Amino acid sequence: MKVKLASNYGFCFGVKRAIKIAEDYKNSATMGPLIHNQDEINRLQNDFNVGLYNNLSDVKENDTVIIRTHGIPKNELKNLRKLNAKVINATCPFVTTPQQIVKKMSNEGYSILIFGDADHPEVKGVQSYGENQEDVHIILEPSDLDNIVFRQNKIATVAQTTKKKEKYLEIVNTLILKNKEVRVFNTICDATFENQDAARDLSKEVDIMIVIGGKNSSNTKQLHSICLENCPDSYLIENETELENIWFNKKDLCGVTAGASTPDWIIQQVIDKIESFN
Amino acid sequence: MKVKLASNYGFCFGVKRAIKIAEDYKNSATMGPLIHNQDEINRLQNDFNVGLYNNLSDVKENDTVIIRTHGIPKNELKNLRKLNAKVINATCPFVTTPQQIVKKMSNEGYSILIFGDADHPEVKGVQSYGENQEDVHIILEPSDLDNIVFRQNKIATVAQTTKKKEKYLEIVNTLILKNKEVRVFNTICDATFENQDAARDLSKEVDIMIVIGGKNSSNTKQLHSICLENCPDSYLIENETELENIWFNKKDLCGVTAGASTPDWIIQQVIDKIESFN
Numbered sequence: 001m002k003v004k005l006a007s008n009y010g011f012c013f014g015v016k017r018a019i020k021i022a023e024d025y026k027n028s029a030t031m032g033p034l035i036h037n038q039d040e041i042n043r044l045q046n047d048f049n050v051g052l053y054n055n056l057s058d059v060k061e062n063d064t065v066i067i068r069t070h071g072i073p074k075n076e077l078k079n080l081r082k083l084n085a086k087v088i089n090a091t092c093p094f095v096t097t098p099q100q101i102v103k104k105m106s107n108e109g110y111s112i113l114i115f116g117d118a119d120h121p122e123v124k125g126v127q128s129y130g131e132n133q134e135d136v137h138i139i140l141e142p143s144d145l146d147n148i149v150f151r152q153n154k155i156a157t158v159a160q161t162t163k164k165k166e167k168y169l170e171i172v173n174t175l176i177l178k179n180k181e182v183r184v185f186n187t188i189c190d191a192t193f194e195n196q197d198a199a200r201d202l203s204k205e206v207d208i209m210i211v212i213g214g215k216n217s218s219n220t221k222q223l224h225s226i227c228l229e230n231c232p233d234s235y236l237i238e239n240e241t242e243l244e245n246i247w248f249n250k251k252d253l254c255g256v257t258a259g260a261s262t263p264d265w266i267i268q269q270v271i272d273k274i275e276s277f278n
Numbered sequence: 279m280k281v282k283l284a285s286n287y288g289f290c291f292g293v294k295r296a297i298k299i300a301e302d303y304k305n306s307a308t309m310g311p312l313i314h315n316q317d318e319i320n321r322l323q324n325d326f327n328v329g330l331y332n333n334l335s336d337v338k339e340n341d342t343v344i345i346r347t348h349g350i351p352k353n354e355l356k357n358l359r360k361l362n363a364k365v366i367n368a369t370c371p372f373v374t375t376p377q378q379i380v381k382k383m384s385n386e387g388y389s390i391l392i393f394g395d396a397d398h399p400e401v402k403g404v405q406s407y408g409e410n411q412e413d414v415h416i417i418l419e420p421s422d423l424d425n426i427v428f429r430q431n432k433i434a435t436v437a438q439t440t441k442k443k444e445k446y447l448e449i450v451n452t453l454i455l456k457n458k459e460v461r462v463f464n465t466i467c468d469a470t471f472e473n474q475d476a477a478r479d480l481s482k483e484v485d486i487m488i489v490i491g492g493k494n495s496s497n498t499k500q501l502h503s504i505c506l507e508n509c510p511d512s513y514l515i516e517n518e519t520e521l522e523n524i525w526f527n528k529k530d531l532c533g534v535t536a537g538a539s540t541p542d543w544i545i546q547q548v549i550d551k552i553e554s555f556n
Contacts, residue, residue: 165455172454173447176462183461184454 001248001277004206006198006257010267012191014069014092015260021066021090022050028064028088029053031072031080032121036214036261039239043263059083070121071095073128095122098158098187102136103129105156110183112136113148113175115168116160123160141167142174154181161189192219192260196226199257203227206255208247209234212270213259220259231255239266240273248277279526279555282484284476284535288545290469292347292370293538299344299368300328306342306366307331309350309358310399314495314539317517321541337361348399349373351406373400376436376465380414381407383434388461390414391426391453393446394438401438419445420452432459439467470497470538474504477535481505484533486525487512490548491537498537509533517544518551526555 011019018034022044029051033041044050050066056079059065064086067077071091080087091099098114106112112130116123118138130136135151155175159168165188175182203209209227213220215238227234235247248254254274258267289297296312300322307329311319322328328344334357337343342364345355349369358365369377376392384390390408394401396416408414413429433453437446443466453460481487487505491498493516505512513525526532532552536545 169451169454172462173451176447176450176464177443179464181461181463183459184450185459186454186457 001254001274002252003254003256003271003274004202005267005271006195006202006255008191008194008198009256010195010258010260010262010264012092012189012260014094014189014191017092018066018069018090019044019263021088023048025064025066025088026050028066029058030066030068031076032068032070034066034068034090035263036217037263037266039266040261040263043265056080056083059085062086064088066090068121069095071099071125072121073125075128091125092161094161094187094189095125098126098161098185099129101156101158101185101187102126103131105183106131106136109152110154110156111150111152113150113155113157113171114138114160115140115157115163115171120160122162126158126160139171142170145171145174150179153179154183155179156183156185158185158187161187162192163188195257195260196223199223200226200230202255202257203230203234206231206253207233207251208253209255209257210243210270210274211236211257211259212238212267213262214238217259217261219261223257223259227255227257237270240269243270243273245277248274279532279552280530281532281534281549281552282480283545283549284473284480284533286469286472286476287534288473288536288538288540288542290370290467290538292372292467292469295370296344296347296368297322297541299366301326303342303344303366304328306344307336308344308346308368309354310346310348312344312346312368313541314492315541315544317544318539318541321543334358334361337363340364342366344368346399347373349377349403350399351403353406369403370439372439372465372467373403376404376439376463377407379434379436379463379465380404381409383461384409384414387430388432388434389428389430391428391433391435391449392416392438393418393435393441393449398438400440404436404438417449420448423449423452428457431457432461433457434461434463436463436465439465440470441466473535473538474501477501477533478504478508480533480535481508481512484509484531485511485529486531487533487535488521488548488552489514489535489537490516490545491540492516495537495539497539501535501537505533505535515548518547521548521551523555526552 027049061084066088069092137148172184209231211224224236305327339362344366347370415426450462487509489502502514
């Protein structure tokens with residue numbers, strides 16, 4: 001069976017970089033899971049002895065500790081350094097940017113608005129860089145602005161890197177109409193949307209689509225639903241063991257894409273198996 | 279005949295202020311007409327000896343010269359001061375603001391975008407405050423952005439005070455999607471739209487509407503057309519001599535509004551005459 005990979009798939013730039021860093025620091029531990037994929041976490045543990053810490057209390061003196069792509073709140077970073085641990089920062093550069101913007105803007109006397117999920121680790125980290133926490137606000141919808149009292153009439157805005165631009169513009173427009181100055185930083189990363197666009201394009205030209213990723217991953221499920229729109233024979237699998245020969249009956253070309261937490265080696269195993277089918 | 283005035287009508291804050299300044303400086307001259315109303319210019323000339331200069335060459339040493347609400351380009355102001363004239367600045371504070379923003383932002387290394395008419399005196403003045411004139415851009419439509427090459431990827435935007443907010447947001451949104459930082463200053467003044475909203479409301483509750491203003495004034499014509507939507511008996515007049523008794527036949531309540539260049543004394547003459555009708 002012939003296979004065609006989507007032009008964008010799988011890990012984004014930041015995750016690829018973080019995994020490379022973890023491989024470079026054998027015998028270290030990550031603060032929180034580096035990626036939402038247990039197979040990859042196991043691989044890092046088995047091949048590079050990279051462990052997993054969930055709390056600061058897990059950290060011992062002289063440990064090498066890796067900050068994951070989402071970053072961590074400023075105070076946690078400070079506490080980590082106090083423990084005499086060697087801190088390796090694998091925060092995605094696209095996340096460091098909004099952290100530094102929030103720090104600089106709140107120092108310059110701006111009210112801060114973050115478009116994102118208040119519970120998401122990335123957003124918690126970005127939020128922590130505000131100098132005046134009472135004037136750092138996090139929202140998901142334009143209507144949430146009704147409940148916010150900004151201390152300043154000049155507002156700086158950033159967005160969680162994975163959010164949709166359209167909604168960000170709605171929020172920003174509402175702000176512009178009510179405030180003298182709105183300083184809009186476009187911190188949204190295109191990676192998620194590039195994977196989706198590529199899956200959409202590919203699913204139009206193949207007979208069958210294989211989407212590889214966690215069955216509970218919202219990102220992967222969204223890729224699957226996009227593929228189904230154009231190619232009814234689209235299957236969501238976690239690894240090559242789930243492939244069934246019968247799916248490929250009378251098919252000529254199989255498209256492959258993968259969610260943002262799917263490592264290349266799992267993708268390669270799937271491709272190898274598909275190519276082995278007649 | 280009973281008369282009801284619109285809750286907002288006629289001169290905006292900046293024009294009222296400039297006329298008060300002109301009255302305070304007898305024997306002065308304005309650089310360009312202070313207002314688009316010849317009767318008012320005549321009144322200032324006759325009652326306060328306030329003349330009209332159209333060019334710098336008109337200015338003589340020790341003259342008192344008034345800058346009108348639109349402001350003037352920075353170099354013209356400098357040249358005026360070189361002539362040893364006493365300069366009285368009646369630039370509307372809502373116009374001084376974008377001038378100062380453009381100066382500060384271009385000093386801080388931002389590309390400048392002005393939403394407005396490149397030929398309008400206000401916009402020419404605002405534009406002149408950019409430190410790097412090649413990186414000060416003036417547009418009217420989002421599609422005009424296609425032809426602009428900004429020198430920086432951080433852009434500061436201001437709008438001509440009389441422009442529509444909706445269009446400004448369209449332009450700003452296009453910029454946000456393409457640039458890392460867009461610093462949006464909302465410099466649009468509500469005065470024009472407040473007059474329109476008030477005319478709309480009033481025209482719904484009266485039998486006849488009188489709109490006072492220049493027959494060539496786009497601002498006044500727009501007020502007239504808004505009134506016609508709700509009140510078919512809406513008339514556009516320049517002064518009280520045009521009123522006809524027959525219009526008020528079998529009417530109970532007459533609404534009155536006026537364009538942005540119509541002085542209060544003309545409005546009062548119109549009201550007095552309408553009230554004299556049975």
